[in-house]
Amino acid sequence: MLEALRLDGRVAVVTGASRGLGRAMALALAESGADVALASRSKPDLEETAHQVERLGRRAVVIPTDVRVFAEMETLVGQTRQLLGRLDILVSSSGVAQVAPLAEMRPEEWLRILDTNLTGVFNGCRAVARHFLAARSGKVVNIASVLGAVGLPGYAAYAASKGGVIAFTKALAVEWARYNVQVNAIAPGWFVTDMNAEAFADEKIRERLLRDVPLRRTGRVEEIGPLVVYLASPASDFMTGQTIFLDGGHSAA
Template sequence: MSSLNGKVAIVTGAGRGLGREMARALAGAGARVTVAARTATELDRFVAEQEAAGREALACPTDITDASAVERMTEATVQRFGRVDILVNNSGIVATTPLLEQEPDEWDRVLATNLRGVYLATRAVGRHFVAQKSGKVINIASNFALQGVANHAAYSASKAGVLAFTRSMAMEWARSGIQVNAIAPGYFATDLNAEMRADAETTEKVVRAIPARRMGEPREITPWLLLLAGPESDFMTGEHIVLDGGQTVR
């Protein structure tokens, strides 16, 4: 993959899990990275880690559902680094409530974080992309957008919306030199699901549903992220890459 030296990336939902791993991968490839999440502690730790390695990073605690906060995150990035080239929309929450028990507030909260947040960040950063006639938007969807999963109506609907948004924006911005693509991960072993993985019975049930008979490792998303962030994907837009060990093709 090409180096990302000179590029500037924003990663939302970067405090933990795949978001943090993706931010590390972009920084390791040479990009200066703004990390955003609701709380500052993990973001500050990431910045300290990068500075210790001689790299530049910026922590922006951000409520991704708040339009003004997202605008501030974007402008803080441009003010600090002078530009922005890559946006990774990774913020997301899960709800496992059966539909007849799910209150409208919970439904709205999932859709606000998982879909409204993608819209707000893409709009804010997209202004800069359109002006400079270049940019990479990488939306993190889910394989749940591609299959029926009981008790996940809000989550699945929100992630399916992310895929539809990806295709629409790819068409809208293609002539502006902007590529909009998505990654749809399945189960990956991260700190966010460590508690679940500590339960042998639950882990066995999850793994049994994956043809590869294991969860993904965070490092396995890195090559695809860097592909979509770099020039090798300049002729690729409106697509999604599924990384789930074959779960959606069972």
């Protein structure tokens, strides 16, 4: 049964692989046997992830990419296929958050969040489309958020982008089912990463945020690994269009 979770011989692109959840997912995929193309804007941080992948015995290539720019995503996909020989899995983890009351949010901020979190996911799927559909196989894992399903003051733009990812994932799954391409999403709850470390360092804010989480703790980044491996592997071939909430029960409360 565990054989179905192996990714030997597969190649994955992971965006947002320079740190946080993206790096953790790149390492989990490598541990399961995949070679990985690592993308985000920061080359030195991607190189650190690449070293860690190589220590696991897998190949890694570093391809600095801004997910907001479709041409860069096309280059990422093309170079991955050229350098690693194929492409089977796309994990879109690049994302940004900006906490601000909507009444004070600048329209440019709204656009930056939507561009990165939602258009970035579109750009990734659009860039792999031709290859996955022709191959009649492929796995897409989009990273949404629990805040795409439940409200929190200050997060309206972020929530809109992540709710968009959940809806996009469903619609694309139905569209690509006939090509045997599975499209799913992971909606993380709170994991302490660079995105929110400052907030979690403040005891009052930490307590307020964890009040929404039945398990009363944040996730550990390595806890996302088994789920992304499952969604990237043949073990999940009958699952598509789903958003799995990895959130300590936040969305259930």
